[in-house]
Each structure stands twice: as C-alpha cells, then as structure tokens.
Amino acid sequence: MSASTSTTKPTDARSLVAKLWNYCNVLRDDGVSTIDYVEQLTYLLFLKMAHEQVNRPFNKATELTDVAKRWQVLLDSDAAALEDAYRETLHDLGQQPGTLGVIFRKAQNRIQDPAKLKRLIVDLIDKQEWSSESVDVKGDAYEELLHKSAEDVKSGAGQYFTPRDLITAMVDCVQPTAADTIADPACGTGGFLLAAHRFISGHSTHLNPDERAALGEGTITGTEIVDGTARLAAMNMLIHGIGRPDGESPIAVKDALAEAPARHPSVVLANPPFGVKSSITVIGEDGRTGRETISYNRDDFWTTTTNKQLNFVQHIASMLAIPGRAAVVVPDNVLFEGGAGETVRKRLLNQFDVHTLLRLPTGIFYAGGVKANVLFFDKKTARPGQPWTDTLWVYDFRVGQHFTLKQNPLRREHLDDFVACYRPGEPRTNRVETERFRPFTYDQLIKRDKVNLDITWLKDPALDDADSQLPPEVIAREIVEDLEAALSEFAAIAEALSGPKDTPEQN
Structure with missing residues (x-):
C-alpha cells in the first residue's frame, strides 16, 4: 500500500473552503444538500487525518491503524467497489466507542454516484495534507463550511448555528480561564465551546503543561441530542485540537x-x-x-x-x-x-x-x-x-x-x-x-x-x-x-x- 501524497497546500482557510465548497455545487444536482455534503466531508476528513497520523515517520503504534487502513481501501477501490467499501466503513466505525462512535454513529452515504464519490476522495481530500495545516487554518475552514451549511434554509441546519460574533461577545463578557470547566448542554456544532477554548488560549500566556493538556481534553464538554449535529460538533472540536480521535469524545450524544x-x-x-x-x-x-x-x-x-x-x-x-x-x-x-x-x-x-x-x-x-x-x-x-x-x-x-x-x-x-x-x-x-x-x-x-x-x-x-x-x-x-x-x-x-x-x- 502506498501512502497518500500531498500536492496542494492552501495557504489560508478561505482557499481551502473554496476548494471544498466548489464541489458541493456538482453534488447538489444529485440531491445532496449542503448539510449532507458537510457530513460526508466530515467522515472523509476524519479517515484522511487518521491515515496521515498513522503514516507519519517514526510514528508508534496507534489505535487508529485500522481506521487508517480504511482510507487506503477507499483510495484503492475502483468506482464499482467504492460504494460498498464506503458503506461498510461507515457502518463498522459507527459501532465503535468514543470519538469514532460519535462521528460515525448512524452515518450514511449520501453521494450515490460512485464516480463523484471517487473524485471527492482522490482529487479533493487526498491531495491535501491536512495534518500539516495549522489548527487555525483547518479550524477556520471547517467553521466556514458549517457557516455555509447554516445558510441553507431548506435543510434546517441554521437552527443549530448561533451567530459567531454574538458568541464571541458573550465569551468576552464571561471571560473563562484555564481554571474553569466549561460546558454547553445544547451545543449544536460547538460554537460556544470553541470560542471559550480560543479565549483561554489567547489570554493565558503562561499555561503549564497540565493546564494545556486539560484544555485539550476534559475541561471543555458539550451535549447534543441530534446525531448529525453531534458528529459535526465532535469533528469541529477535534480539528481545533480538542479531544483525541482515538479517545473519549468531548461531545455526549443524549x-x-x-x-x-x-x-x-x-x-x-x-x-x-x-x-x-x-x-x-x-x-x-x-x-x-x-x-x-x-x-x-x-x-x-x-x-x-x-x-x-x-x-x-x-x-x-x-x-x-x-x-x-x-x-x-x-x-x-x-x-x-x-x-x-x-x-x-x-x-x-x-x-x-x-x-x-x-x-x-x-x-x-x-x-x-x-x-x-x-x-x-x-x-x-x-x-x-x-x-x-x-x-x-x-x-x-x-x-x-x-x-x-x-x-x-x-x-x-x-x-x-x-x-x-x-x-x-x-x-x-x-x-x-x-x-x-x-x-x-x-x-x-x-x-x-x-x-x-x-x-x-x-x-x-x-x-x-x-x-x-x-x-x-x-x-x-x-x-x-x-x-x-x-x-x-x-x-x-x-x-x-x-x-x-x-x-x-x-x-
């Protein structure tokens, strides 16, 4: 098996979003809504990032090895076999505990044209080295994708999206610190939790290693009742450096x-x-x-x-x-x-x-x-x-x-x-x-x-x-x-x- 290679490195979140979002217009003609498209990107991005993590030089054994292999299977499958391989991957990972289970729980393939799914995997996702991008670029790009999906009134996705500028003002007033534990019992796509994390990171210049570790795992948690929204929140947190792909999810689905x-x-x-x-x-x-x-x-x-x-x-x-x-x-x-x-x-x-x-x-x-x-x-x-x-x-x-x-x-x-x-x-x-x-x-x-x-x-x-x-x-x-x-x-x-x-x- 050959490791995937990177040939494109967008320099900022906007170019990354433009690259991914342009393909949404192609899929919309097949009945794939904007929120469905973002969900499919979430599944594929997780698999690609797991593949990158496992295939890093000198990387030790990781619990994501089996997940990484799934990405390689999708890359190696021709269009005829791809749909079955993708469906099997979504089903199997949805049975796993922790972050894996939250992101893939009840996941379904919404892209019915195997050729278009293959193009999304090979030409768009695989050619980008996601792990090499900074948290800000990846995180801002994913937030922008969520923002775009919220604008699709027909999908109803906007009901889970609080205006980020309002969130920022609220967090600026509350002023969370590294000593706080922070929660949102109806977290939607995780906007409040990420704003709190960003505020603490930006205003705490002297975090000790324990505080920094806690900020990434355990200090910030959310609850979301809707499976699809919870998966977007879990991925949003993960791509911003909160939680671990092979660990317990900071988002509880209940x-x-x-x-x-x-x-x-x-x-x-x-x-x-x-x-x-x-x-x-x-x-x-x-x-x-x-x-x-x-x-x-x-x-x-x-x-x-x-x-x-x-x-x-x-x-x-x-x-x-x-x-x-x-x-x-x-x-x-x-x-x-x-x-x-x-x-x-x-x-x-x-x-x-x-x-x-x-x-x-x-x-x-x-x-x-x-x-x-x-x-x-x-x-x-x-x-x-x-x-x-x-x-x-x-x-x-x-x-x-x-x-x-x-x-x-x-x-x-x-x-x-x-x-x-x-x-x-x-x-x-x-x-x-x-x-x-x-x-x-x-x-x-x-x-x-x-x-x-x-x-x-x-x-x-x-x-x-x-x-x-x-x-x-x-x-x-x-x-x-x-x-x-x-x-x-x-x-x-x-x-x-x-x-x-x-x-x-x-x-």
Whole structure:
C-alpha cells in the first residue's frame, strides 16, 4: 500500500473552503444538500487525518491503524467497489466507542454516484495534507463550511448555528480561564465551546503543561441530542485540537434534560433549542405531571413545564458549580410567560445573582421569527433569607437596530458598546447607566406583574421621524418575523390544548 501524497497546500482557510465548497455545487444536482455534503466531508476528513497520523515517520503504534487502513481501501477501490467499501466503513466505525462512535454513529452515504464519490476522495481530500495545516487554518475552514451549511434554509441546519460574533461577545463578557470547566448542554456544532477554548488560549500566556493538556481534553464538554449535529460538533472540536480521535469524545450524544447532571462545570455557555413544546415532561419538586406520555423525574427542578427553554434554564441552574457563571440565549417567552415561567424567574432571582440581560435585535438568527435575549447569571453559596440578585442591568440592543443575514449581518463591533458597558472583569459597581443600559433593583423586578423581565423603555426613532423611515425590505422582514413568532406561539398553545390528558400511572 502506498501512502497518500500531498500536492496542494492552501495557504489560508478561505482557499481551502473554496476548494471544498466548489464541489458541493456538482453534488447538489444529485440531491445532496449542503448539510449532507458537510457530513460526508466530515467522515472523509476524519479517515484522511487518521491515515496521515498513522503514516507519519517514526510514528508508534496507534489505535487508529485500522481506521487508517480504511482510507487506503477507499483510495484503492475502483468506482464499482467504492460504494460498498464506503458503506461498510461507515457502518463498522459507527459501532465503535468514543470519538469514532460519535462521528460515525448512524452515518450514511449520501453521494450515490460512485464516480463523484471517487473524485471527492482522490482529487479533493487526498491531495491535501491536512495534518500539516495549522489548527487555525483547518479550524477556520471547517467553521466556514458549517457557516455555509447554516445558510441553507431548506435543510434546517441554521437552527443549530448561533451567530459567531454574538458568541464571541458573550465569551468576552464571561471571560473563562484555564481554571474553569466549561460546558454547553445544547451545543449544536460547538460554537460556544470553541470560542471559550480560543479565549483561554489567547489570554493565558503562561499555561503549564497540565493546564494545556486539560484544555485539550476534559475541561471543555458539550451535549447534543441530534446525531448529525453531534458528529459535526465532535469533528469541529477535534480539528481545533480538542479531544483525541482515538479517545473519549468531548461531545455526549443524549438528551441533556433526561437526567440530573453528573458534572458541575464552573462556566455554562448555551443557546438551547427554540420552540415552546418539549418532547418530554419534567416532573419538578412541585410534583405536577405534564401531558406528555414520556416523563422524566427531575426533583432538582423548581417546576414542571413542557417549555424547553424554561427546562433548560432550570437544568443550567442545577448543573452550575458553586461558584459558577452562565450566559444563556433565551427567547422572549422565558422573560414574560406566566405559570411555570414566573416560578422559574422568582427562583432564579432569589437563588442566583441575575445581573445582566442583553435584548437582541431581530434578523441575526437563521431560524425565523426569533426574538431572543442573553441572560447572564452567577451561582454562589446560598444566603438564606436574602435574595442573591441585587440589581439586573438591562441593555436594549433591539430598539432601533435592524440586521439581515446577508445585506447587513451582525458583526462583533456592533456589540462593542454592550461589552464596554458590561465591564468584564470589573466590579459591577463600576457600571454606568446609559441610554441603552439601565439598572433595575430586585425590589423593582419582583413587584412587576408575573415578575416580567421583558423590560423596554426606548422608542424606535424611525417610528417618529418621517425622514428616517426604514427600507421596505427591512419593514417586510420584521413583519414576517413577528408573524412567524406569533404563529409559533399559537401552534404551541393549540398543541397543548389538544394534547392527551393525564392518565393514571400503570403498575
């Protein structure tokens, strides 16, 4: 068997992405979606990188030897035999534990034309020496591929993709360190975890060997319920130097809400899935049972609800270590919904230091109809009889801000003022009130109807100034997003009203 050789070395991530992405247009005519294409690249890149690792000069025996042989089999197979060899490889590796199992679990070949699959393997993947590229080039290239796949609205991939500039601003505020353990219970493609890793690496110039090793394996973990998304996250982490291809994956594939957390990280960064109705019901300490046929007993929760976001807020509150800090993207309904929502907000304000709320503008998420916020809160040692929240600072970045995904996308500099007002690393007593940044005391918050945290005071200047009317396309987009949000809420209400009634427990 001959080792593969490298004849092309793109000098940056952009040229690498262009090289790989151009072939997507060829496959699209065969019905291969952008997200399917990225999945196939993930399988093949893993095999090629394993092959490179095993065939390095003076390389010792490795657990990836059998995996590396699979790549050589694909290279040596003619078009007629390639499809069967590829299918067998995906099936066999999907049965393995650790990172291998996460990346190849339930993997399928979506490229039905053997000649095109052969070209992808031989002409595109094999001619690139992936191991010789820096982590930044490989990592940035893979992130760009994920970004491109998120733009494919039909595939729905965007629902797992949080805008990277928003993630960066959140991480800049939380400021994780090498001493932290970091987790995301709904990690999608791993954007928060990678941003935290990048922040620590860039701000910790004196990491000792143990800290550097922990940063690459064990310190940063995520949970993702969807197999396909989990494989993208695992590969994203691996290609950025987090985890080992022959070791335990930093990404767990499971429903994070199904059981009480076994680990208690000091930092949680998350954008839980949007949508009101959950596929499960959680039984909280109030003992109430929801309408779903599948129930999970979580006595570490404050209340029972089928609202996924409220359950994730409770889960994150439960999983945080003491001391711990969290930054979580939540839709508007988490801030104003009554019943379970009011219970969660009261408990959160009382038992946690809920110190900052960022109201996000519309038009920044790939999922339509999203009105969201970022909630920052800290977990500290209990102090009975006294609420932990003293002052909630609200930054209104929604009023007067109008973004679109392509013509006017959100960029990191748009959040510079918020981060400056947040004053990362400083005592919150140093904060200064501005037009967009206002403090609200615990007493003010608890007296609001249903402890409603959906607080606004600014008026959109475009509504009063005839000379500053918004472009028609922006107005139309905002109308569509408002309608989509309303329809989502009505659909959830209708589903709840038509759901099955509670039934007695079966012995």
